[in-house]
Amino acid sequence: MEGEMCNFSKVCITALMSLCYCYIVGRIIPKGATRFLAILPVVALFLYLPLNLSAVNLIGQTSFILSWLGNSKLLLFAFGKGPLSSDPPISLPRFLAIACLPIKIQKHSPKESPERTHNTKDHTHPPQNPENIRPESILLLNYPTKALLFVMLLRLYDYGDHFHPNLILLVYCCHLYLALDLILSSIQAAARAGFGMELEPQFRDPYLSSSLQDFWGKRWNLMVTNILRLTVYEPIHRAALAAVGRKWAAAPAVMAAFLVSGLMHELMFFHLGRVKPTWEVMSFFMLHGACLVIEVVVKRKCGAKWQLPRALTGLATVTFVMVTGSWLFFPQLLRDGVVKKAVEEYEAVGALIKDVCRAVVSQIQ
Structure with missing residues (x-):
């Protein structure tokens, strides 16, 4: 445990020093290809850092935060986009926090942004007025x-x-x-x-999703959704507009976003298990991407006239996610022993907390 925490500390210090370098690069090199080339070694380093750890919970968090989110933010930053870019430039502590933590700053409150209010009013906390509390709020x-x-x-x-x-x-x-x-x-x-x-x-309570579009776009891991939108969906959508027109431009953009998500999950699974990819996880995300596109097309063709009850679509959505996850997402983690190691680590931390609590109580008595 002590050796692993020492390794984790080294990884954190290395990441922070690398991000300080990126911050300096952003102040002296204008956005574009030159800044991208200057930041590229840090991107490669962030792909390697999780391999220095052995505890699967630390590996998973490091791979997700640095190899995926951190690198995505840095690539956007190289071209003057994303949460790390602003005018005037943000401070170094704020830059480090946004770059190395899975957080998204709320720029506008719901009252200030009608679009945000419309998108989130059914998915956040229950209304303050007890008379208007929806049945789903009790869940x-x-x-x-x-x-x-x-x-x-x-x-x-x-x-x-x-x-x-x-x-x-x-x-x-x-x-x-x-x-x-x-x-x-x-x-x-x-x-x-x-x-x-x-x-x-x-x-935002993904177990209350009414559709795959609702699940992936508005409820599940919204930091990843936002990053994929900026790095993959929007560029592909703009390119597809000229090729296939506005009606079908979303389809290749959605599939590209799920493709990148699948690749990054395969990378995370490699960090966790250190074994050759089986591409089951990639299949999971490509299946969901294809089903989401079909869902959007069906909604467009049928319209609200043929809309099914929310209780039925919600149950079907959650069941589909869990069944396909059990079929394609988790088997590799089970074969590699990742789940077993993770549970053992949770139990070890729990035992440590119990020992510390007993020691504190004995000292007080």
Whole structure:
């Protein structure tokens, strides 16, 4: 444990020093190809850094934050775009926080942005007026509840031999969501406390999704959604407008975004398991991309006249995500022993916290 924390500290220090270099580059080199070439070694370094760790939870977070989000932000920064670029330039501490943390600054409140209000009014917290509370609001989970569910799922793994394998795979789906939500929310809270930033949520209750478009675009891991929109979707969409016209331009842009997402997940899985890719995860994202395109086309053809009840579409969406995840997303993690290692690490941290609490209580008594 001590050796791994030492390695993690070295990775963090290396990343921070590299980002300081990128900040200086941004101040002295104008945006464009020259800045891109100057930043490119840092991009390569961020792809390598997770390989210096052995704890799968630290590997996963480092791979996600540096190799994917960090590199995406730096590539956008090279061309004067994305959250790291502003006029006037942001301060170094703010640059480091935005670059190395999975956070998105909320630039406008819902009252200031009609578009944002329209997009989020059905997916955030319940309205203040009790008379207008929607039935779905009773299903919203707060973070203490999510933490309790997460701990209960960890204990459930001890009895995994008594459950059907498909049921355990579904448990992994819930485990992944709860782990990501709790970890990213903790990082957000630290960033908000340390820098006073108004931050947008990473998840908006994905279990309440009414469609794949709703799930991937408005509810699941919104930091990734925003990055993919800036780096992949919008450039491909602009190029496709001239080639296939406005009606079909979204289709290649959506498929390209899911393609890049699949590739980055394959990279993360390589960091975690250090084994040759099987491309199952890529298949998962390409399948969802194709189904999302079909869903959009069907909605366009049928219109609101043939709209199904939300309860039915919501159940179908969540079931589809969990079943395809159990089929294509999790098997590689199980074969490589990643899930087992992750659970063991959670249990080790829990045991350490218990020992510390007992020691504190004994000292007080």
